[in-house]
Amino acid sequence: MGKAILQFLAMALLFFAAWFGLSRIDFVKIFNIDNISKKTEKKIGDLVMETLDKTHHTIDEDSVAIVFDKIKKRMCAVNAIDESEINIHLIESSDVNAFALPGNHLVIYTGLIKRCDSVTELCGVMAHEIGHIKLKHVMKRLAGELGIAVLASVATNGNSQVAGQIIKMLSSSAFERKQESEADAFAVDCLLQARINPRGFSNFMMKIAKMQSGIPEEMEWISSHPDSKKRAETIRSFYKGTTQDYEPVLSDEDWNSLKKAAESE
């Protein structure tokens, strides 16, 4: 009996030691798995954007692109984010919504810009969505809800029906509470680094918290981001006590031209 137990323990020890030892090797890097997933994500992202373009009107005016580039450049430059990786799309829709899609696509609806009283509010929402992108929440969520097999089939076969489902999933429901919280923290840090006042972000969250009673259907960003009041308070706590000089993000002229473009649609 004693011999069997001893030999079992020795075998178990050998097994776990081998597993632990092998796990220390960075196979993900050796087999270039991250790169393969990036390519898959890009393919899915392109397909999803293609599907979105068929159902929605994208505003691709140069003036709008220039304004978004200014905001993006400001936030990316000081946060070690490659600005060319983030693709911003302004979509004509009365919905108050913004969401991240695979392949580093950030979609903003004109309805959301209309609701923003200042550019810092928009920057807060954008930083939050960039947070979801940089923290890989988008692909983690898709892998969790659809499975790698389905995603691989979307990437190889270009299943536009699933692409439609992905848009619906990512545009109308929230990430896990932990991921939302991580994206909020990322956003505040990103804004502070870029010398953009994070108060705009918490103000926007408070604004939507007030709207949350009796949410109309078009308020998708609101309905997909619950507990806004609590989150606004948490966001405030992230930047409370920081002493920083903030610098304007856009000139009044640029901000007005963006608002005008959103409102004219």
Place this chain on the structure above:
Amino acid sequence: MSKTFAYTPNEMELEKASNGYLMSLIAVMAGMPLPIINLMATLFFYFGNRKSTWFVRWHCTQTLLSQITILVMNSVGFSWTLSVIFGTSILTNAYIGYMITILLFNLTEFFVTISAAVRIRKGEHVELWFWGPLTNMICKAPKTNNPFLSNPISIPTTENM
């Protein structure tokens, strides 16, 4: 590890006992994607020989126990793989490390099984690490002074005695 059994088994017993190990090897081929097949094949062989002589039963039990251990390891790997492909898990170093570990254990078990089958066929009594002592605890000697009385067909020839 080669040891001396309580008695010297005859040719037929050696062949049957050796076949038990071969059966588990054949099942490994089919059982690669579905680990349960290994166990089922060994289990059928075990039940087919449970009324056989002590020597044959002893070795069938040892094969079965080794297969159960491998089944547990492979089942974890199998369900983890399913979770990576269809579920929420992602490809991590821990997953790849686990799969290589069970591959190494399966290969070791594969070669140990081949070696055991050959050596048993040659008349040796092979007790495997951990499974040998465990089998000794489970597969006790028959309650008779003559282990062959339970199965008259397998009474050893005098030259084997």
